[in-house]
Amino acid sequence: MEASNSIWAESLYRLKQNKLAVISGFVLVFLIVLAVCAPLIAPHSYSYQNLELGAVAPNATYWLGTDTLGRDQLSRILYGARVSLLVGFVATAVALIIGVSWGIVAGFFGGRIDATMMRVVDVLYGLPFIIFIILLMVIFGRNIWLLFIAIGAVEWLTMARIVRGQVLTLRNQEFVLASQALGIGNISLFFRHILPNILGTIAVYATLTIPQVMLLEAFLSFLGLGVQPPMSSWGTLIRYGVESMEEFPWMLIFPGLIFTVTLFCLNFFGDGLRDALDPKSN
Amino acid sequence: MLNLILRRLLVAIPVLVIVASITFFLVRLAPGGPFDSEKVVSPQVLKNLNEVYNLNAPVSEQYFDYMVNALQGDFGPSFRYPGRSVSEMILTGLPVTLELAMYAVLFATILGLIAGITAAVKKNTFLDYFPMAIAMLGICMPTFLLGPLLLLLFGIELELLPVSGWDDLPGDKVLPAITLGAAYAAYIARLARGGMLETLNQDYIRTARAKGLSEFKVVMVHAVRGGLIPVIAFMGPAIAGLIGGSFVVETIFQIPGLGRFYVEAAFNRDYTMILGTTIFFSALIIFFNLLSDIAIALFNPQARSS
Numbered sequence: 001m002e003a004s005n006s007i008w009a010e011s012l013y014r015l016k017q018n019k020l021a022v023i024s025g026f027v028l029v030f031l032i033v034l035a036v037c038a039p040l041i042a043p044h045s046y047s048y049q050n051l052e053l054g055a056v057a058p059n060a061t062y063w064l065g066t067d068t069l070g071r072d073q074l075s076r077i078l079y080g081a082r083v084s085l086l087v088g089f090v091a092t093a094v095a096l097i098i099g100v101s102w103g104i105v106a107g108f109f110g111g112r113i114d115a116t117m118m119r120v121v122d123v124l125y126g127l128p129f130i131i132f133i134i135l136l137m138v139i140f141g142r143n144i145w146l147l148f149i150a151i152g153a154v155e156w157l158t159m160a161r162i163v164r165g166q167v168l169t170l171r172n173q174e175f176v177l178a179s180q181a182l183g184i185g186n187i188s189l190f191f192r193h194i195l196p197n198i199l200g201t202i203a204v205y206a207t208l209t210i211p212q213v214m215l216l217e218a219f220l221s222f223l224g225l226g227v228q229p230p231m232s233s234w235g236t237l238i239r240y241g242v243e244s245m246e247e248f249p250w251m252l253i254f255p256g257l258i259f260t261v262t263l264f265c266l267n268f269f270g271d272g273l274r275d276a277l278d279p280k281s282n
Numbered sequence: 283m284l285n286l287i288l289r290r291l292l293v294a295i296p297v298l299v300i301v302a303s304i305t306f307f308l309v310r311l312a313p314g315g316p317f318d319s320e321k322v323v324s325p326q327v328l329k330n331l332n333e334v335y336n337l338n339a340p341v342s343e344q345y346f347d348y349m350v351n352a353l354q355g356d357f358g359p360s361f362r363y364p365g366r367s368v369s370e371m372i373l374t375g376l377p378v379t380l381e382l383a384m385y386a387v388l389f390a391t392i393l394g395l396i397a398g399i400t401a402a403v404k405k406n407t408f409l410d411y412f413p414m415a416i417a418m419l420g421i422c423m424p425t426f427l428l429g430p431l432l433l434l435l436f437g438i439e440l441e442l443l444p445v446s447g448w449d450d451l452p453g454d455k456v457l458p459a460i461t462l463g464a465a466y467a468a469y470i471a472r473l474a475r476g477g478m479l480e481t482l483n484q485d486y487i488r489t490a491r492a493k494g495l496s497e498f499k500v501v502m503v504h505a506v507r508g509g510l511i512p513v514i515a516f517m518g519p520a521i522a523g524l525i526g527g528s529f530v531v532e533t534i535f536q537i538p539g540l541g542r543f544y545v546e547a548a549f550n551r552d553y554t555m556i557l558g559t560t561i562f563f564s565a566l567i568i569f570f571n572l573l574s575d576i577a578i579a580l581f582n583p584q585a586r587s588s
Contacts, residue, residue: 123297125519125571128563130526131544135305135556138548139312215424222426222530223545235426242430242534246438256427263422 011200014276021272024265031262035081044072046079047230055248065250067240076232077255083233084259087148087217088210088266094152095213096206099159104198106160107167108190118164121157129154133216137225144227151216155209162205166198200277207270211263218259234259286579287572294568301564302352306345309553348557357558362550368558375540378448382531382539383524385455386463390520393467395513398474402482402509403501413471420468425527429461429534446536458535462527466520473512481509511581518574522567 015021034041044062050070058065064073106117133150140146170176176193184192214234220226221235222242229236234255241252332338339347351358357368397413404410436457437445444454481487482505490504491497528541536542540559547555 123293127297127301128522128525128560128567130522130529131560131563134529134544134548135308135560138551138556139308211422218424219426219526219530222424223533223548225548238427242426245430245434249434252427252430252434256431260419260423260427263424264418267418267422 011276015272018272018275020268021276024268024272027261027265028269031081031265032085034078035085038075038078038082042072042075042078044075046071046075046232048072055244055251057248058250064254065248067251068244068248073251073254076237077234077258080232080234080237080255081258083144083227083231084214084217084235084262087144087151087233088214090148091151091155091213091217092206092209094148095155095159095209096202097156098152099156100163100202102156102160103163103165104167104190104194107164107171108186108194110168110171114164114168118161121160125157130216130219133220134223134225137220142225142228147217147220147226151213154216155213159202159205159209162201163198166201167194170194170197204270204274204277207266207273211266211270214259214263214266234262283576283579287576290572290575294572298561298565298568299349302349302561303345305557305560306348309557310341312551312553352558352561357561358554360552360555362547362552362555368555371543371555372540372558372562375538375543378537379525379528379532379539379541382448382455382458382462382528382537383521385459386466386524386527387517387520388463389459390463390466390470393463394470395474395510397467398471398513399478399501399506399509401471401475402478405479410475414475417468417471420464421472423464425461425465426530426534428464429457429531432457432461433534448535448537448539454535458531458537461534462524462531465527466524469516469520470513473516474510477512478505478509481505484508507581511578514574514577514581517577518571521570521574525563525567 048071050066053066053070055068055070056062056066058073062072062074064077066072067076102117102121106114133154136146136150170193176189179189179193217226217233218235218238221233222239224239226235227233237255238252238259241255245252329338337344348358355369357372360366360368360371363371397417401410401413433445436442443457444451445457447454448458449455478501482501487500487505490500495504525541528539529545530541531537532539532542533545540563543555544559544563546552547559
């Protein structure tokens, strides 16, 4: 171990030891850069239809082939990455805000407030949210912002439970009791002592929520309830791929591959982060 | 025990009523009436249609009527399939979906438990790494990708199994069950491994070994009881997930189950069908969560009192 041994430095050290997590991290950064720069690097237009061309197999001009409407697959996947990743991050942020606030309030105040708030979470856990999301998308139209909110509103429950458990444990630790004995107020107690100690957990579960959210978005898009044409997410690309997989398998294989790889990396990176921040859990 | 079941039931009923009410009003909020379509319908026909479907009454009265009927298992007529009631459609789709879910759960549990327990017992060997890597793949590969890929490989390229249908050809249930169960097999394997690893370190396991029990008996009798609690806790929510998965699997393999009816209803804006199935699915999920709570209480005495 190096000279610096703050908790974060140690965690970073442990994370670096985990090769799979480091590689996953780099792949993810690479994908994000590709998605952000899509308009600059996409070799063709994602929406230009060349009906005479139709679906052609991967070749020198169209690296990943074209779809049935003659649109370049590579460009569509790059633009799809923007939507899929954006949904992943924004909906996770929504889940994070709701879940963390809920968990903190419940854990911090404890007692009856806690019992009531957690009861609500228990009840919501038992509901068929997937059906509600489909219902919302059907009724209010396929709006991408609604999609963010709907998915975020579903995924906050686990976050609330975890944060609440952490806060509750911290609350009873001696250093917290000691600072209370010294007369510290609730607000500074929270920001000085509680929050820094749960940041790691929050980071881990945020990373692990992103793939869940992306799966949900792709699921909706696959059913035709997600992003609408000419925009595409990876879910919609897979949907079109499935429709014509018998004749043009590349339309399914490439979007499917990149989607799976991304989820793989997110999960490995999240697991690595968890092991690094909380060595006891392993 | 009885106390726990009663308490859970007492919570379940108001939850179900709330779900039904929210769904009812959400559907009423939907822009446009159910009979708005490209076809021009004369005002008189529209009026009669609304009459038949009780849409002219005040909303509060419609709500009240609907709830009373729903309690008796009558979810009203389908908007899109004249002459068929929602309850009738649910009843034809339900056995298919339940059968599919049963095979999927069976597949997932058997495969997941074997993989997870083996991985825990043979920790840090090939028998641990290999199944766990496959499990990660199972979690990352969504149903709507796995299904078509299996279909392409085994159905179209190798021509080993039928590509669609239900109860028509021998073996037509294999691919849907595997597709639906794969992700759950993966989760179960991971949970079983984690739970077993924790339990195998406990003192009572050491005692069992010290007594001279065979390793097989130690693992399969003593450790399993505690080690599989996470798996049992997962089963309730898993059923909820299975229902979501059945939407996709039934669509891909063209299985006439509840999931496909729901997706079709969503596309056709068949509001009574959406409403009925939503309430029905909620009841189903709440019921399975209750079952899994009871199972946990049976396995873990500590959970009974809390």
